Amino acid sequence: MKYNFDEIIDRQHTNALNTDGFRGYIFHAGPEKKFNYADDEFVRMWVADMEFGVAPEILDAIRHRLDKKILGYTLMYDPTYYDIFLNWCKTRYDWTFPREELTFSPGVIPALYQLVEDLVAKDEKVLTMTPAYGFFLHACEYNNVELVHNDLKHENGHFTIDFDLLDQQASDPKVKLLLLCNPHNPSGRIWTVEELKKIAEIVEKYDLWVISDEIHCDIVRCNNRHTPLGKVMPDYKKLVTCMSASKSFNMAGLMFSHIIIRDAEERAHFIARDKTIGDLNPLSIAAHKAAYEQGGPQHI
Numbered sequence: 001m002k003y004n005f006d007e008i009i010d011r012q013h014t015n016a017l018n019t020d021g022f023r024g025y026i027f028h029a030g031p032e033k034k035f036n037y038a039d040d041e042f043v044r045m046w047v048a049d050m051e052f053g054v055a056p057e058i059l060d061a062i063r064h065r066l067d068k069k070i071l072g073y074t075l076m077y078d079p080t081y082y083d084i085f086l087n088w089c090k091t092r093y094d095w096t097f098p099r100e101e102l103t104f105s106p107g108v109i110p111a112l113y114q115l116v117e118d119l120v121a122k123d124e125k126v127l128t129m130t131p132a133y134g135f136f137l138h139a140c141e142y143n144n145v146e147l148v149h150n151d152l153k154h155e156n157g158h159f160t161i162d163f164d165l166l167d168q169q170a171s172d173p174k175v176k177l178l179l180l181c182n183p184h185n186p187s188g189r190i191w192t193v194e195e196l197k198k199i200a201e202i203v204e205k206y207d208l209w210v211i212s213d214e215i216h217c218d219i220v221r222c223n224n225r226h227t228p229l230g231k232v233m234p235d236y237k238k239l240v241t242c243m244s245a246s247k248s249f250n251m252a253g254l255m256f257s258h259i260i261i262r263d264a265e266e267r268a269h270f271i272a273r274d275k276t277i278g279d280l281n282p283l284s285i286a287a288h289k290a291a292y293e294q295g296g297p298q299h300i
């Protein structure tokens with residue numbers, strides 16, 4: 001095997017939220033908090049990063065960038081970046097999108113906060129399938145808009161969407177945005193093409209904005225394939241797709257994500273209001289480029 005998935009890596013004292021920050025984040029407590037187990041005996045499955053080392057190709061790319069010695073203000077000027085990412089999308093999901101739709105954000109979370117603010121007025125509502133990733137709710141709370149819960153049906157360990165309920169909730173004229181998690185965190189469901197088509201039908205019927213958070217799109221097993229919502233809604237303008245290599249390549253701390261915005265007006269608005277003024281981390285660009293260029297040797 002080319003990669004060592006058995007190496008045990010000590011993450012303590014690396015400022016990792018996972019190890020050094022769990023007391024504060026989960027228990028709102030400090031070192032005085034006593035558990036029945038030593039800290040390093042916990043199986044830490046609470047935050048979405050993993051214990052595997054980052055692939056050597058990615059680490060080498062970061063080192064190569066460090067060797068350029070200066071880490072000044074950085075934006076995306078490398079025209080090959082889009083080509084490499086697009087090739088990944090084409091190979092993995094049989095999906096492409098025009099170059100101009102690609103924008104960047106330090107993360108999907110900050111993008112969600114900004115997009116909800118852009119797309120939903122204070123007396124309007126956002127719809128999502130629940131249980132949901134917590135920051136879907138936080139983004140709505142931050143913006144003082146209501147989040148409508150479309151409870152997933154749960155039978156024999158399998159989650160499915162209640163489409164009649166979704167249609168009924170989407171018909172509320174105050175509902176303006178569907179926050180879709182595709183694949184779905186926390187259920188782990190990879191929505192089928194049929195399910196995505198039904199979602200698309202409802203979105204189009206009520207002319208909703210839709211943000212498809214596809215950050216987990218490369219963590220698929222058992223011959224499953226990820227289908228971007230954009231592939232089943234090729235012409236729908238009010239679609240935003242969020243993707244990153246951060247989860248699948250275990251580099252969430254590099255703070256880098258793709259926000260693919262079809263609508264030109266919203267895209268311009270999103271970029272103009274970007275609080276980081278579009279600045280990017282030079283090491284994150286190097287890492288993502290290496291991941292998409294060299295990170296897929298396995299047969300797909």
Ligand SMILES: Cc1ncc(COP(=O)(O)O)c(C=O)c1O
Nearest residue numbers: 048107108109133185213215257
């Ligand atoms: C569905 C989903 N979206 C977004 C994020 C976080 O995204 P980012 O680190 O790019 O802000 C997570 C992290 O767990 C997630 O599960």
